[in-house]
Amino acid sequence: MNLRELDIVGLYVAESRVFGDDRGFFREWFKLSDFEVAGVSFSAEQSNLSMSVRNVVRGLHYSLAPRGQAKVVTCVYGALDDVIVDIREGSPTFGAVVTVSLAADQGTTVVLPAGVAHGFCVTSETAALSYLLSSPYDAPHELEIHPMDPEINVPWALSGEAILSEKDAAAPTLAERRAAGQLPRFA
Numbered sequence: 001m002n003l004r005e006l007d008i009v010g011l012y013v014a015e016s017r018v019f020g021d022d023r024g025f026f027r028e029w030f031k032l033s034d035f036e037v038a039g040v041s042f043s044a045e046q047s048n049l050s051m052s053v054r055n056v057v058r059g060l061h062y063s064l065a066p067r068g069q070a071k072v073v074t075c076v077y078g079a080l081d082d083v084i085v086d087i088r089e090g091s092p093t094f095g096a097v098v099t100v101s102l103a104a105d106q107g108t109t110v111v112l113p114a115g116v117a118h119g120f121c122v123t124s125e126t127a128a129l130s131y132l133l134s135s136p137y138d139a140p141h142e143l144e145i146h147p148m149d150p151e152i153n154v155p156w157a158l159s160g161e162a163i164l165s166e167k168d169a170a171a172p173t174l175a176e177r178r179a180a181g182q183l184p185r186f187a
Helices: 032-037 174-179
Strands: 002-005 012-015 018-021 024-027 046-053 057-063 071-077 079-085 097-103 108-112 117-122 126-133 142-144
Touching (some): 002 032, 057 079, 071 079, 071 097, 079 108, 079 126, 097 108, 117 126
Antiparallel strands (some): 002 012, 046 126, 057 117, 057 142, 079 097
């Protein structure tokens, strides 16, 4: 597994080989020893799986958990665009948006640092995202920013109208979260 830092401080893409034959394919999507070699520390405390249909946009979600919440995400079925936004006050890359295309048959995993906002858009008929969390879900500390916030201007890969949850559709903008003092600090 090869890790490469992207345009947000602490954000990495991990690429591994895909071994395919007439039965299907096999790939690694998380290997702690390779993370450690790259200088990335990660300890999983929870694992989640999300299945969605085309044009579903989930996010932009982030956590203000006291211990922080880093993520390791990969697509295990179909294809999607994974979106990461640096919303950490004081970060040299504050406001940066990175999109990584993920597909189950590719060897790509995204490693997100604590404090960034995360979302994704399904680009295939259906897709499943699997992710590891460095701290468990903690409802009072889990927040969201409206995924269509014009200040952030995420280039969602939609082929029709976005399908949002009620919670995401009613989410505040980045400016509103900032004014309320509800953004994480860059460590």
